[in-house]
Amino acid sequence: MKDVTQLTEGWSLSHDGAQLDARVPGCVHTDLLAAGLIPDPFLGTNENDIAWVGRRSWTYTHTLGATGELATAQAHERTDLVFEGLDTAARISLGGQELGSTRNMHRSYRFDVTGRSGELRVEFASAYDEAAAVRASTGERPNVYPEPFQYIRKMACSFGWDWGPTVVTAGMWRPVRVEHWSTARITRVRPLVTVHDGAGRVELRVDLERTAQGADRPLVARAAVAGIETRAHVRGDAVTLVLDVPDVQLWWPRGYGEQPLYDVELTLHTDDAPTGRTTPAPAPESALDTWRRRVGFRTLELDQSPDEHGTGFTFVVNGERVFVRGVNWIPDDVLPSRITPERYRTRLTQAADANIDLVRIWGGGIYEDDAFYDICDELGLMVWQDFLFACSAYPEEQPLRGEVEAEARENVVRLMPHPSLVVWNGNNENLWGFRDWEWEDTLAGDSWGEGYYLGLLPRVVAELDPTRPYTAGSPWSGSWDHHPNDPDHGTYHSWEVWNRQDYTEYRADVPRFVSEFGWQAPPAMATLRDTLPGEDLAPDSPGMLHHQKAEDGNGKLNRGVERHFALPQGDFDRWHYLTQVVQARAVATGIEHWRANWPRCAGTIVWQLNDCWPVSSWSAVDGEGRLKPLHHELRRVYADRLLTLQPGTDGTDSTELVLANQGAEAWEASVTLRLMHADGTLAARLSLELTAPPREVLRLAVPPEVLPAAGSAKEYLVADCDGLRALHVPVRDREFGYPEPRYDIAVETVGSDRNTVDVVVSAQTLVRDLLLQPDRIAPRATADRGLITLLPGEQVRIRVHGAQGAGANTIRAALFCVEPA
Structure with a gap:
C-alpha cells in the first residue's frame, strides 16, 4: 500500500537574513503576520504598508528526512514529492540539485525524489517579475486594471479588484506531501456518471503510472458502488471499468428534491494469478493504491434553443426546467490558504439559507478546494465553474498556452465527480471586452484568448468531461452573430444600471439569463468598527475611502440613495442604513421582474455572495461573515413562492x-x-x-x-x-407623504440563558423598511429578519441571538426605518 506523509511542520522562511517558522499550507503573508513582521492588511490603510511583500522573492526550506518522512522509503520502489499548489513562479531543489520549476498556481506538481534527501528549497520569484518576463516575450495586452495578472497563471484578484485589496501572495498554498509507492499507482480517474431509464452508470476511465520494476507486472483494478462490483485486468497503463446500478436515486438541486450521494471505491492490486484463473478479492490493505469519491446520478442539459425571443439559456436537470436562483462567488479570503472546510460550510450554508440553488465560481479567483464542491453536493447547490480568465486580454503564446491546457485538464478531471457541477464556462467578460472595451484596435491582430474560449477549452471539456455543457463566456450570446452581451441571446451582465441609472431600470428589459448584476452597500457597522478602529466614520473618511475599491463607488452609492431619499448630511448611521435599503431594494427589483418573466428569463446570478476582506461591495455577506439586509432579501425573493x-x-x-x-x-x-x-x-x-x-x-x-x-x-x-x-x-x-414613524418595542427573553430575545415591534403608523441591525446590539448578534414594512396596528417579532443583557434602549438604538423627506 502507498505510504503518505504530509509536510506541514519543519519549514522555515528566509527574511532579511533570518529564518522564520513557516506553516504549510500557507503563504508569505500568513507567516509574516504570525511573526508580527507586518500589520494586518485588512485594517485601516495597512494594505499600502505591505505592498513590498509581493515585489520580493522568497525562499522556503525544509530538511527532508529529518522528521521521519523517508523512514519507510526502503520498503518501496519509488518516492515522490508532491505539491498540491505552488503560488506561483517557483524553483525547487533538493540536496543542492534542482528538481524543477513551476509557473502556475492552479496546478499540482510531482517530483521523483527516490533515494534522495537533504535540504529542500522552494524559491519563489516575485509574481511581478514573472509577469514582466512573460510580457516581454508575448507583448502587451489590454487590461481593465493596471496590474499584470493576464501574464501569470495566478489568482487574478491577488492584484486587486473593484472589491479587493492588492495583496500579491507567494507560497505553498495547498498541502505538500511525500508519497512512497511500489509497482504502480493511480494517476487519474475520470468518472463518467450517467442515468438512463432509471438506471445509473459509472464508467471509470483510469490511468496508471508504473515503476521500472513493475512495468510488465499484471495488475487488477476493482471498483464498487452501491453494492455493485466489477474488476478488470490491467496490462498497460490504462483501464476502463463500468458499473451499472439499477434503480438509482436521483440527485436534485435544492428545492427540487433530495441529494443522495453514492460512494465509489477503486482499488489497484497486483494480479499474480495464472492466466485464466480467478482469484479471491484481495484484502483492502493489500491494495497498491486506492481512489475514493462520492458521485450523484442526474441528467443535465443546457437548453440554448432559438425561439421567438432570441436564444434561450435554461438549465434542465432530470428533465425539470429550472429558474436558477444564483449568486456569484469570489475567493472568501485574499489569502486563500486560510479558508478552511468549516469556513466553506458556513458560507455555503448561508447561501442555502437564502434559498440560493446555484453558486458561480468567478473566473478571477481559484478552482476551489475539494471541500467546497463536497459541501455543494450535500446542500444541493449547483456549481457554475469558470475557467480562470477575467476582464483582460490573455496572450495565447507559450509559455502560457501550455500552462492553460495543463491547468484545464487537471481541474476538469479533479472536479468532474461532483454532481453539483453543472456547467463549465470559458471566461468572465473577455468576449464582451474584445467587442466593447476598445481592445480590438489595440490588439491589432495579436492573440487575446479567443483561441482558449472557442477552441482549446471546449475541446478539453468534450474530451474529458462530455457529461457536462460548456459555454464560452459570461456574458456570451452563443456566437459572433450577435453582440456578446445581447440580452436576447444567452447570458447577460447588467451593469449599466448600477453604473449610471436608477435600479428601477432593471425592469427595462427581459434578458434570457442574467449571470451578473448587483448593487453596493457598506459592510455591517461592527465590521467597520473592527476594520477601522478609532476612525470617526463618515462616507469619505480615510479608511472608508480605502475600503471602497470601485470606480466612483461612493458617488454611485450616493446617487442611488438620492434618487429615492434625502441624502443624509453628517449622519453616518443614517447614510449606512439607507445604502443598505437601496442595495436590498435594487437587487429585489431585478429578481422580482425577471422571475415574473419566467420562462423567457431562466435565471439570475447576483453579484455577489461574499467578500475576500472587509469592504464596501456588492456582497450579501460581508468580509467578517455578517449578513447584510440583502441576504434576508434574497431569502424572500428566491423563495419558491x-x-x-x-x-x-x-x-x-x-x-x-x-x-x-x-x-x-x-x-x-x-x-x-x-x-x-x-x-x-x-x-x-x-x-x-x-x-x-x-x-x-x-x-x-x-x-x-x-x-x-x-x-x-x-x-x-x-x-x-x-x-x-x-x-x-x-x-x-x-x-411620498410618509408620516413620522411611531412604534413601540418590547423585549422578551427566550429560554433561560438570556442570550436570545424576541424584539416585538408594534406599529402605530406606517413603518416602512424597519431594520434591526443586530451587530449594533452586540458584535456577534444575529437577527432572523431583515427589512420589514408594518401597517398601523401590526406587530412583528424579531428573534435576536447573542443579545445577552441588551435592554430596550440599546435595541431601539439599533432600529431604523424610512422617515419623511
Missing part, C-alpha cells in the same frame, strides 16, 4: 399582481389587496382566490378600485398572501 407587484406590460400606468411559483405543488392563494392612505386609513379592500400552477407564473392586472392614482403621494397598494407582502408606491420615497 414570490408575491410581487409589477408595472403592467401594456404600456399604460397599470399594475400587475404576480405570483411566481417555483414549487412542485400548485399554489392555492388567497390574496388580499388593500388601497391605503399614507395616514393609515383604509381606502379600499379586495380579496382574490387564485391558483398558480407548479413551476409557473401567474400574472393579472390589479383591479382599478384598489389601484392608487398615478403619481399619488398619499396612496399606496399592499398585497398580502400566506405571510408574504408586496407594496406598490406610485412615487419615489422622497416624494
Whole structure:
C-alpha cells in the first residue's frame, strides 16, 4: 500500500537574513503576520504598508528526512514529492540539485525524489517579475486594471479588484506531501456518471503510472458502488471499468428534491494469478493504491434553443426546467490558504439559507478546494465553474498556452465527480471586452484568448468531461452573430444600471439569463468598527475611502440613495442604513421582474455572495461573515413562492399582481389587496382566490378600485398572501407623504440563558423598511429578519441571538426605518 506523509511542520522562511517558522499550507503573508513582521492588511490603510511583500522573492526550506518522512522509503520502489499548489513562479531543489520549476498556481506538481534527501528549497520569484518576463516575450495586452495578472497563471484578484485589496501572495498554498509507492499507482480517474431509464452508470476511465520494476507486472483494478462490483485486468497503463446500478436515486438541486450521494471505491492490486484463473478479492490493505469519491446520478442539459425571443439559456436537470436562483462567488479570503472546510460550510450554508440553488465560481479567483464542491453536493447547490480568465486580454503564446491546457485538464478531471457541477464556462467578460472595451484596435491582430474560449477549452471539456455543457463566456450570446452581451441571446451582465441609472431600470428589459448584476452597500457597522478602529466614520473618511475599491463607488452609492431619499448630511448611521435599503431594494427589483418573466428569463446570478476582506461591495455577506439586509432579501425573493407587484406590460400606468411559483405543488392563494392612505386609513379592500400552477407564473392586472392614482403621494397598494407582502408606491420615497414613524418595542427573553430575545415591534403608523441591525446590539448578534414594512396596528417579532443583557434602549438604538423627506 502507498505510504503518505504530509509536510506541514519543519519549514522555515528566509527574511532579511533570518529564518522564520513557516506553516504549510500557507503563504508569505500568513507567516509574516504570525511573526508580527507586518500589520494586518485588512485594517485601516495597512494594505499600502505591505505592498513590498509581493515585489520580493522568497525562499522556503525544509530538511527532508529529518522528521521521519523517508523512514519507510526502503520498503518501496519509488518516492515522490508532491505539491498540491505552488503560488506561483517557483524553483525547487533538493540536496543542492534542482528538481524543477513551476509557473502556475492552479496546478499540482510531482517530483521523483527516490533515494534522495537533504535540504529542500522552494524559491519563489516575485509574481511581478514573472509577469514582466512573460510580457516581454508575448507583448502587451489590454487590461481593465493596471496590474499584470493576464501574464501569470495566478489568482487574478491577488492584484486587486473593484472589491479587493492588492495583496500579491507567494507560497505553498495547498498541502505538500511525500508519497512512497511500489509497482504502480493511480494517476487519474475520470468518472463518467450517467442515468438512463432509471438506471445509473459509472464508467471509470483510469490511468496508471508504473515503476521500472513493475512495468510488465499484471495488475487488477476493482471498483464498487452501491453494492455493485466489477474488476478488470490491467496490462498497460490504462483501464476502463463500468458499473451499472439499477434503480438509482436521483440527485436534485435544492428545492427540487433530495441529494443522495453514492460512494465509489477503486482499488489497484497486483494480479499474480495464472492466466485464466480467478482469484479471491484481495484484502483492502493489500491494495497498491486506492481512489475514493462520492458521485450523484442526474441528467443535465443546457437548453440554448432559438425561439421567438432570441436564444434561450435554461438549465434542465432530470428533465425539470429550472429558474436558477444564483449568486456569484469570489475567493472568501485574499489569502486563500486560510479558508478552511468549516469556513466553506458556513458560507455555503448561508447561501442555502437564502434559498440560493446555484453558486458561480468567478473566473478571477481559484478552482476551489475539494471541500467546497463536497459541501455543494450535500446542500444541493449547483456549481457554475469558470475557467480562470477575467476582464483582460490573455496572450495565447507559450509559455502560457501550455500552462492553460495543463491547468484545464487537471481541474476538469479533479472536479468532474461532483454532481453539483453543472456547467463549465470559458471566461468572465473577455468576449464582451474584445467587442466593447476598445481592445480590438489595440490588439491589432495579436492573440487575446479567443483561441482558449472557442477552441482549446471546449475541446478539453468534450474530451474529458462530455457529461457536462460548456459555454464560452459570461456574458456570451452563443456566437459572433450577435453582440456578446445581447440580452436576447444567452447570458447577460447588467451593469449599466448600477453604473449610471436608477435600479428601477432593471425592469427595462427581459434578458434570457442574467449571470451578473448587483448593487453596493457598506459592510455591517461592527465590521467597520473592527476594520477601522478609532476612525470617526463618515462616507469619505480615510479608511472608508480605502475600503471602497470601485470606480466612483461612493458617488454611485450616493446617487442611488438620492434618487429615492434625502441624502443624509453628517449622519453616518443614517447614510449606512439607507445604502443598505437601496442595495436590498435594487437587487429585489431585478429578481422580482425577471422571475415574473419566467420562462423567457431562466435565471439570475447576483453579484455577489461574499467578500475576500472587509469592504464596501456588492456582497450579501460581508468580509467578517455578517449578513447584510440583502441576504434576508434574497431569502424572500428566491423563495419558491414570490408575491410581487409589477408595472403592467401594456404600456399604460397599470399594475400587475404576480405570483411566481417555483414549487412542485400548485399554489392555492388567497390574496388580499388593500388601497391605503399614507395616514393609515383604509381606502379600499379586495380579496382574490387564485391558483398558480407548479413551476409557473401567474400574472393579472390589479383591479382599478384598489389601484392608487398615478403619481399619488398619499396612496399606496399592499398585497398580502400566506405571510408574504408586496407594496406598490406610485412615487419615489422622497416624494411620498410618509408620516413620522411611531412604534413601540418590547423585549422578551427566550429560554433561560438570556442570550436570545424576541424584539416585538408594534406599529402605530406606517413603518416602512424597519431594520434591526443586530451587530449594533452586540458584535456577534444575529437577527432572523431583515427589512420589514408594518401597517398601523401590526406587530412583528424579531428573534435576536447573542443579545445577552441588551435592554430596550440599546435595541431601539439599533432600529431604523424610512422617515419623511
